[in-house]
Amino acid sequence: xxxxxxxxxxxxxxxxxxxxxxxxxxxxxxxxxxxxxxxxxxxxxxxxxxxxxxxxxxxxxxxxxxxxxxxxxxxxxxxxxxxxxxxxxxxxxxxxxxxxxxxxxxxxxxxxxxxxxxxxxxxxxxxxxxxxxxxxxxxxxxxxxxxxxxxxxxxxxxxxxxxxxxxxxxxxxxxxxxxxxxxxxxxxxxxxxxxxxxxxxxxxxxxxxxxxxxxxxxxxxxxxxxxxxxxxxxxxxxxxxxxxxxxxxxxxxxxxxxxxxxxxxxxxxxxxxxxxxxxxxxxxxxxxxxxxxxxxx
Numbered sequence: 001x002x003x004x005x006x007x008x009x010x011x012x013x014x015x016x017x018x019x020x021x022x023x024x025x026x027x028x029x030x031x032x033x034x035x036x037x038x039x040x041x042x043x044x045x046x047x048x049x050x051x052x053x054x055x056x057x058x059x060x061x062x063x064x065x066x067x068x069x070x071x072x073x074x075x076x077x078x079x080x081x082x083x084x085x086x087x088x089x090x091x092x093x094x095x096x097x098x099x100x101x102x103x104x105x106x107x108x109x110x111x112x113x114x115x116x117x118x119x120x121x122x123x124x125x126x127x128x129x130x131x132x133x134x135x136x137x138x139x140x141x142x143x144x145x146x147x148x149x150x151x152x153x154x155x156x157x158x159x160x161x162x163x164x165x166x167x168x169x170x171x172x173x174x175x176x177x178x179x180x181x182x183x184x185x186x187x188x189x190x191x192x193x194x195x196x197x198x199x200x201x202x203x204x205x206x207x208x209x210x211x212x213x214x215x216x217x218x219x220x221x222x223x224x225x226x227x228x229x230x231x232x233x234x235x236x237x238x239x240x241x242x243x244x245x246x247x248x249x250x251x252x253x254x255x256x257x258x259x260x261x262x263x264x265x266x267x268x269x270x271x272x273x274x275x276x277x278x279x280x281x282x283x284x285x286x287x288x289x290x291x292x293x294x295x296x297x
Contacts, residue, residue, distance in 0.1 A: 011040055117167070
């Protein structure tokens with residue numbers, strides 16, 4: 001195996017990790033794929049002969065690509081943040097087993113990769129987001145993050161600390177019991193299918209918000225208040241008939257399927273036994289990147 005083949009093989013070994021980093025950085029599966037591909041082009045042109053920590057080196061390259069993408073995106077976002085829903089990551093069935101499930105592991109999974117976190121990350125500046133994601137989510141030391149940002153280690157620590165405070169303050173509270181949360185989601189879907197307005201209202205918090213992101217060619221919408229949300233669910237009762245429970249971002253969610261085609265992916269925020277937020281992706285281009293087979297009712 002020559003040097004180029006060796007480098008390509010090592011890159012493939014780390015591809016899953018690199019895509020995870022890019023997705024947390026960018027909140028988009030398509031952009032994450034593009035970032036990983038751009039990173040490979042840079043790696044292929046680089047001299048890796050003196051690299052001792054291949055994983056760390058590759059991660060910093062992806063991080064630089066993502067940082068550039070975030071800075072470019074900041075000046076051209078076309079829709080308000082409150083209607084932008086990052087791409088969800090549906091959890092494979094084998095990752096959360098019915099029998100012998102570890103509640104602590106499930107809670108950690110939901111907390112670390114959940115859509116709620118990605119929504120909050122979208123409110124951070126590029127440098128803050130990079131420092132927080134690499135250190136808090138991927139345990140990269142600050143002395144390796146600082147060169148990516150062209151800042152001192154102390155300044156990088158401050159960025160991560162400021163981002164951490166903002167994330168903790170902005171992240172919506174969730175009930176810890178995943179089983180109870182799934183019960184609320186199941187009850188919501190049952191009420192929507194049956195057209196039971198009273199039951200829907202009872203399951204929703206007074207200040208519930210629904211964000212629907214249909215992509216650049218479809219209008220994004222925000223609906224607030226349990227009466228309006230419940231009536232909206234009644235209007236789309238036919239779609240509710242196509243909807244089934246699924247694990248989304250390690251937590252109870254739902255997907256709508258027309259045959260083998262994904263129509264929507266939804267995540268629920270449940271606090272105090274009530275649904276406080278519902279985030280729905282209906283963008284066909286982004287949904288096409290998800291595998292409908294990775295489901296678990």
